[in-house]
Amino acid sequence: MSGFHIRTRAKIPAVGFGTFQDPDSQEDTVSRALQKGMRLIDTARVYDIERQVGQGIKKSGVLREDIFLGTKLWCNSYHPNDVEQALDDSLRDLDTPYVDLLLMHYPCTFKRGPERFPRDAEGRMLHGETTYADTWRAMEKLTRTGKVKAIGVSNFSKGEIETLVRESDTVPAVHQMEVHPYLQQKGFSEWLRGKGIHVIQFSPLGNMNDFYRQTGWSKDIAHMMRVTDQPILKEIGEKYGKSPVQVVLAWGITSGRSVIPKSVIDWQVDENLAADFELEAEDMARIATLDVKARFNDPSLDYEWRLYSDLEGIDGTVRGKTH
Numbered sequence: 163m164s165g166f167h168i169r170t171r172a173k174i175p176a177v178g179f180g181t182f183q184d185p186d187s188q189e190d191t192v193s194r195a196l197q198k199g200m201r202l203i204d205t206a207r208v209y210d211i212e213r214q215v216g217q218g219i220k221k222s223g224v225l226r227e228d229i230f231l232g233t234k235l236w237c238n239s240y241h242p243n244d245v246e247q248a249l250d251d252s253l254r255d256l257d258t259p260y261v262d263l264l265l266m267h268y269p270c271t272f273k274r275g276p277e278r279f280p281r282d283a284e285g286r287m288l289h290g291e292t293t294y295a296d297t298w299r300a301m302e303k304l305t306r307t308g309k310v311k312a313i314g315v316s317n318f319s320k321g322e323i324e325t326l327v328r329e330s331d332t333v334p335a336v337h338q339m340e341v342h343p344y345l346q347q348k349g350f351s352e353w354l355r356g357k358g359i360h361v362i363q364f365s366p367l368g369n370m371n372d373f374y375r376q377t378g379w380s381k382d383i384a385h386m387m388r389v390t391d392q393p394i395l396k397e398i399g400e401k402y403g404k405s406p407v408q409v410v411l412a413w414g415i416t417s418g419r420s421v422i423p424k425s426v427i428d429w430q431v432d433e434n435l436a437a438d439f440e441l442e443a444e445d446m447a448r449i450a451t452l453d454v455k456a457r458f459n460d461p462s463l464d465y466e467w468r469l470y471s472d473l474e475g476i477d478g479t480v481r482g483k484t485h
């Protein structure tokens with residue numbers, strides 16, 4: 163499995179395994195995925211699945227040190243005095259002494275306390291009083307405890323990352339963000355590369371996950387043709403003997419990013435693992451034409467925080483004729 167070096171010099175695999183959803187099958191799928199050769203596991207406190215992930219790791223028989231395991235701090239634990247306890251809760255459920263990567267899940271801070279989505283009587287999200295910069299400085303301290311090997315962020319804008327860099331001593335090792343052929347974020351990706359921040363693409367298959375058709379965040383555009391049904395991808399795949407899904411994942415890897423498709427189906431996990439190959443420049447150029455700036459993961463209204471404010475794909479419009 164190929165991979166990339168992040169700024170801590172650790173190696174992160176090119177293809178990883180997402181664990182959002184399907185709590186009942188995740189223990190077995192994580193275990194089987196590891197046995198098949200998957201070495202990067204992405205999870206999060208808010209997925210409520212860390213226990214199953216931890217059990218899956220144990221069941222697989224794969225050595226912990228051979229796995230790159232990442233989890234994410236959730237927005238109700240962003241107060242600096244809560245950050246270490248939240249990590250300890252994750253480590254307990256994951257049944258591991260450390261994680262390779264801890265991400266701040268979103269830049270918005272929710273009210274401290276046990277409620278993951280704290281709301282007032284009208285259902286409006288209650289925000290916390292500290293900022294993501296305060297949280298980041300608390301995360302920085304965790305890297306000195308041995309419980310976290312690297313720290314990073316997810317769903318940040320360029321301006322928010324600039325603030326973190328200005329107000330702390332640590333540049334994020336990773337930015338996990340939505341990237342796929344419909345939302346290529348080329349300029350932002352290059353900017354992150356220039357800062358030495360490695361990108362992990364979430365939802366690498368775009369609107370493949372039915373979650374986006376069901377949620378109010380993105381339903382207007384989530385019904386457009388699935389990324390992987392684009393004829394260009396099939397044509398390119400024929401040249402390499404690969405499927406459109408594999409072409410989409412290889413596009414991310416050839417761009418220097420890790421991809422974390424989620425699947426609970428064995429043959430799909432095999433297919434995703436075999437997507438670790440390089441595309442030629444002419445094929446990369448053809449895929450570049452699919453960039454309609456369609457962002458599916460945008461909970462800004464629900465979280466009452468204008469996410470991605472200086473990035474592409476926040477106005478709900480889609481260029482081209484892909485509907």
Ligand SMILES: NC(=O)c1ccc[n+]([C@@H]2O[C@H](COP(=O)([O-])OP(=O)(O)OC[C@H]3O[C@@H](n4cnc5c(N)ncnc54)[C@H](OP(=O)(O)O)[C@@H]3O)[C@@H](O)[C@H]2O)c1
Pocket residue numbers: 179180181182183204205267316317338339363364365366367368370371372407422423424425426427429430431433434459
């Ligand atoms: N940081 C964040 O805010 C954030 C947000 C979203 C996601 N994530 C992370 O990214 C991971 C992946 O994101 P995602 O689930 O939204 O999107 P995705 O991986 O792009 O799409 C998942 C969907 O694609 C299907 N699929 C996977 N491999 C396939 C294959 N080879 N052929 C056909 N279908 C295939 C899955 O089917 P089955 O499930 O039926 O197997 C599932 O319906 C998540 O699990 C999570 O770890 C992070």
